[in-house]
Amino acid sequence: MNKIIYIMGVSGSGKSTIGKLLAQDLKIPYFDGDDFHPESNIKKMAGGRALNDDDRHEWLEALNKFAKGKIKESSCIIVCSALKQKYRETLRRGLLNQVKWIYLSGSYEQIFERVKNRTDHFMPSNLLESQFEILEEPEEALKLDISLTPSQITQIIKSEFMETSEFGLFGLGVMGKSLSRNLANNGFRISIFNRHVDGVEENVAKDFKAQFPELSNASAFDDISSFVNSLEQPRKIMLMVNAGKAIDHVIEDLLPHLSENDILIDGGNSNYKKTKERIEYLKTKNIHFIGTGISGGEEGALSGPSIMPGGDREAYQLVQPYLESISAKDWKDLPCCTYIGPEGSGHFVKMVHNGIEYVEMQLLAEVSAILERLGKTPDEIADSLERWKETADSYLLGITVTILRKKEGEDWLVKKVLDKAGNKGTGNWTTIASAELGVPCTLIASALFSRFISFYKEERLLLNKTFGKVNDSQLNISTNEILEAYQFARIINHYQGFKIIEEASRSYSWDLNLSEISRIWTGGCIIKSDLMRDLVEIHKETSNLLANPQLIEKLNKARPSVKKVVSECLLKDITTPAFSESVQFFNGITTAYSTANIIQAQRDYFGAHTYKRIDDESGKNHHTSWEQ
Template sequence: MSLYKVFFIMGVSGCGKSTIANLLSKELNIPFFDGDDYHPEKNIKKMTSGQALNDDDRQSWLETLNKLAQKQLIHNSCIIVCSALKEKYREILNRDISNKTNWIYLSGTFNQIKERINDREGHFMSSDLLQSQFDILEEPKDCLKVDINLSPENIVKKIKEELMNKSEFGLFGLGVMGKSLCRNLANNGFKISMFNRHIDAIEVDVAKKFKENYPELSNSLAFDDIAAFVNSLQEPRRIMLMVNAGKTIDYVIEDLLPHLSENDILIDGGNSNYLKTKERFDYLKTKNIHFIGAGVSGGEEGALKGPSIMPSGNENAYKEIKPFLETIAAKDKNDLPCCTYIGTEGSGHFVKMVHNGIEYVEMQLLAEVITIFQSLEYNPDEIANILESWKATTNSYLLEITVDILRKKEENDWLIHKIVDKAGNKGTGNWTTIAAAQLGVPNTMIASALFARYTSFFKEERTEASKNFEASSKSKPNISTEAISEAYQFARIINHYQGFRLIQQASENYNWNINLSELARIWTGGCIIKSDLMTDLVQVFKSQQNILNDETIKNQILKLKASVKNVVSECVLNEIAIPSLSESINFLHNFAKENSSANIIQAQRDYFGAHTYQRKDDPSGKFYHTQWK
């Protein structure tokens, strides 16, 4: 990846852009181009006649400069001078090269610049038009701001110190994910600073040694001193925290705060609880520091080659880190980044939490499917071959890795036979279940997968129980391979319905305005739950918030329903544990009923607690209480 950069020098006419560009060009030995030279003739005539340019006049001019920048970047860095007074102008100039641009804003007062313009001769821009430029000026935030009171030589010196010697992005914490993200950023041409703590005899020169091991990090800066790390970064500083969730994040924030400046941006890339992210967002806002909660999915390989990223926080702050995150993210089938602004506060960590909940179920369903095939006396290779054939109709990342897992052998046996059956967890499934309960959403499948993991952890008690309650029947279940496949597909649809329904409810409750179609899109690449089904949901969510109302999915459920009923009933009769598969059909049976058993519950509640109830024969919604005895 090329390390070439475009240095855009901007500001109102008369601020000295061309002078500074010329000096900087000589210092860096790269070409510079004056944007004024690329105005079409009609623009020059308009300005010469004393008329200000409008946005339509500037559109083609800005597009020309963007193409110029892209052409130059093929072979070298360059400097382009352009007033670029509005944010939307800079967006045009940044188009397709935002990860390769540095903005330098030459700032001065109206009177100071007017005096300079009046001293110039032969320039088509008169001082009379200066006020119109100040009127539309939108000062950039993500830039190097330089006061034109400095001498031209000192301005160039400051630019070199800030942009040439300092890093664009900082990574705090060099665990597995942190290291992979560092290499990803460096491979994409970003100059980065890396920090890892120093602990005598335990963690010594971690960042330095890491840098030495990978050639792509040769241009990076390595630190174990926080002050030096922070000072190595361009302002506003962008620092991604890749440390353990929980109190560690708070300790790191407090360690960093004395060294930060207003408008610096901290990005939490770990699996933090969304409520804690909101607390940190609010706390740092009082310090004029931006806090971005960014869910990152994809594991070690995804972090290196392209993860799915779910950032949330202040939207303007996100725009300042957008070029970095979207560049390193995975790409979807249309080559768009699997990274998008989710919403404010902790919404990014919320959707990552639910992502992990959906992941829990997807993993559990595959585990249950394998258990069923084992009961049919298939060996791991045979099961792998069956699952391999499923890729044609229901492929996913988890299906692919499960096939690989089943085929892995150690000596003369399959490795899967040697792994202790106690599943761990890091809390996100638990948080998802709690959030579903708090929001009142029936996320029953994530709960079933979570409690299946909890059950697995009671290995000794399970061993004892197996002796006391050994299966009475040893016969094989009467289930076809096709029926198992269809039951699996059915359960996955219900899982995705429940997961996205939880996100929709949270979005409504917290006013996050989450775009479910866009969320599904960034989950089609780079992440653990990417699948053909997820790709289908991108289109479904463009017209439906409830996937069960989509005609195609509705027909799929009706077609698959018979198989899941057959599989679940056979497994129950043959004492095969399938908590998530069985929950999928139980949920639908409970959910797809106009009249449920809840009327009994309401009567019971009114009997012992006078909680009241509503009547079917009273459409007003009035609440009643009865003396039941």
């Protein structure tokens, strides 16, 4: 992959000298950024006046346009002061994964001596001070001391950029392997690591590399020190290990080998509270930590997942080119990856994503059970769901159709799958978080508890013998009514899921963008759907989905159907907890005067907790001796 190597620093730091030497050694073109200044800028500096941001804008835009054109032909070196972060952002716009920065660093005294002795440059030495005043040292650059000789500097650059990897992947489980191949397919030089355990895990990284041609330029390791030292600085290492204590053990194993400003990216399903703790801990070591949710499973990780990074924004910008390049793309070809927010917000959003996913899966399972009760075979159920794609398409709907069609011999494979559903913790965490934040995510809790009930297989078999007589009479519902009930419940599910994100954003001061979160969930992830795409625009207008006219119309239209479906299933002993809860929640959230008056009176009776009165606008607390 062609690269633009920007050599930056204040005037007189030796950019041109280093740039020419490096270009000669690498046999690539060299360009001086000063040649792109408009005449007005040159005259201003020659007259002893410092450039301002407006002066530099046209110059930076011209350089960026030139770089984007040049990179189509070959790599090249451009020397340019690029003193502010926003200048660098302009210079690399549209080139995110193809830019390398070299920063030549020196003291004012060192560089002043050089500048005042120059006779061939339009900028006088008295402007040097103004450059130091606006200088924002880049974290993403290879920083080199100008006290070194030009040959030493160029040798270090060649060693760092031409002989080291850009990105490291630690842990080669299913997701780690797919992400490694994704990175390599996007042209990145990567190092991959997997632990060595005698007789259990031996030569995993090397054997994996040998399997796939795209990994021919990757470096494979089972020694941590060698792995870390193979990476250019600041190092960027994605951890793909099991969430929990394993992450902390890996961090401690890596720390002795890391340097200041290195970046660790946790790509697993970690608890957002633990992510916040790790960020704070690693700050004391001057190491960046980015908690990153990744959705899409094995296939998504390889072809393009939805990526949800959270943590320090400046640190994210250093890994942005890599994460955006490997992510899925939305319908506008934009990356399904965005900076979520500070602290553990990335992992929080991924946690809620999984909670929404639990409900979407449960609803489709309930739909299948209802259609089966109507006498349909798995193939016929699949045919019905296939037709639903016209109005309710989603990734999960699509894979459910495929699952239902799969046969083993003369029978459908799905009938042979043991009915005990597992979970990996994110549904639990979402339910706990909803309780902590006071948000009624009742469908997520219901879907989670349905999985828990399924796990009591032996007890269910015993109780079925005792209580198992069911009303198996014909259901009085149509396939279209089931579809409308499904659409109703899905809207309620998404309302609850985004409501907890909104509340977390407010409670933790994260400033989360619900529309942008919706957008990155339209591609690559498990809950991508036509509904999610609609939510991108809806969330630009409101954070309350139940206030949107389009969704209000759909809910009103589907409400009779969902009530009928739930009633019929209840009468005919079909378990539909998610459908049922969608109706109960909707009834509760749309009730003007709830039963909570009784609850509050009871609390006041036995605990003197007091209550407020609807006929007292002062908001005063009241207490009553109820037996007197």
